[in-house]
Amino acid sequence: MQDIESSERPAAAPRISVIGTGYLGATHAAAMAEMGFEVVGVDSDERKVEALSRGEVPFYEPGLPELILKHVSSGALRFTTDIAEATAFSDVHFICVGTPQQRGSHAADLSYVEAATAQVAKNLTHDALIVGKSTVPVGTAARLRSIIADLVPAGIDAELVWNPEFLREGKAVEDTLTPDRIVLGGTSEKAERLMRTVYAQPIATGIPVIVCDLPTAELVKVSANAFLATKISFINSIAEICEVAGADVTTLADALGHDVRIGRQFLNAGLGFGGGCLPKDIRALMHRSRELGAYQASALLQQVDEINMAQRQRVINLTLEAVGGSVLNRRIGVLGAAFKPHTDDVRDSPALNVAAALHLRGAQVVVYDPQAGQTARRNFPTLSYADSLADAAAGADALLVLTEWAEFVDADPAQLATQVNTPQVIDARNCLDAAAWRASGWTVRTLGRSTQPDSDRASSRQAVLV
Structure with missing residues (x-):
């Protein structure tokens, strides 16, 4: 500097x-x-x-x-x-x-x-x-x-x-x-x-x-955000196909990323985008497009938003599947509260949205985030919070990785397996080394990747910074 x-x-x-x-x-x-x-x-x-x-x-x-x-x-x-x-x-x-x-x-x-x-x-x-x-x-x-x-x-x-x-x-x-x-x-x-x-x-x-001119300058930022949001929702739609077909969306995204017309950034399938910019900006552009009569743009942005929000329900469904159909009185360790790593911003956080939904279904949700814990407490006071990864994992029937902090990516799965009640993890950001976690006795569920061990690939772990 x-x-x-x-x-x-x-x-x-x-x-x-x-x-x-x-x-x-x-x-x-x-x-x-x-x-x-x-x-x-x-x-x-x-x-x-x-x-x-x-x-x-x-x-x-x-x-x-x-x-x-x-x-x-x-x-x-x-x-x-x-x-x-x-x-x-x-x-x-x-x-x-x-x-x-x-x-x-x-x-x-x-x-x-x-x-x-x-x-x-x-x-x-x-x-x-x-x-x-x-x-x-x-x-x-x-x-x-x-x-x-x-x-x-x-x-x-x-x-x-x-x-x-x-x-x-x-x-x-x-x-x-x-x-x-x-x-x-x-x-x-x-x-x-x-x-x-x-x-x-x-x-x-x-x-x-x-x-x-003024209109072009006003449109640059919202158009950039809309395009990035579209890339994220696109790869999450492809992830759904991958799950059905037995393909691996992470390897697929790596292959797509080598095309210079496409690029690898913002092609990480997972829980989707949140925060204080992308969601409200694409919705504002959608609204303004309708006012101006640009209905095709409005329809596209509507679909992008709906795909993104649906990812949260998919993670909830994976959690229900992991614990036998009901989270009532099950202890769920949620790793992540910020909408992305390197911030304490929890505005429209997919992680906290999933945590709150599970709480409403009767789960005993315990949230840990290395930076956003205090911010999350102020905005979602009905949830329980841990001061460490180990505390969030203690006695958990399932762990959910919802923000790709390095602390979670680099955690020792063998050690964590001794702390949970049931060693099963839902990697909603496709950021974990699934093979290493399975070798430590974990059942690993992801979005857009086969659950079979022979499909494991080394994740690019490229951070998605929105």
């Missing part, structure tokens, strides 16, 4: 505000400070602002706490609840607030984006560039430009452009400092020059810059 002192900031360099200090905003603010800018993060949550001002991050993201503490200590980065102070200080304002799914609808809730944009516009004291980074339905930016035009004080020039984010949880710092592309939507020549100044460091390394 490049070490840049704030004193190296050119005299003419813009000052930056980041509105919203959640996952996206906190990471972006820290990265901008690392790139040499003076940055102020703005949030309405006073406790969050106080914590970030101490260098404390309220979620797990590798490398981010150290980066925030470094630049809070240097003075390059600070946090406030006062948006008027931030707008007076800054020249470029990044809108990084959430766009959750609306209650009772697949549509995105844009109230936070609209409110943040309005607050920036009406508090401007000098010319400014407002940059949308939140993931929004196509057409949102045009409406935000109207809001800005109505609220900006007379005599002040304010321009809105769109610069979508492409962060992967678990690699957010790396993705912000060294993105694989930078998209700039709806920029004037002046705004493009300013944005190229902001991103001068990654651009200097050869990172491609795509300059486009």
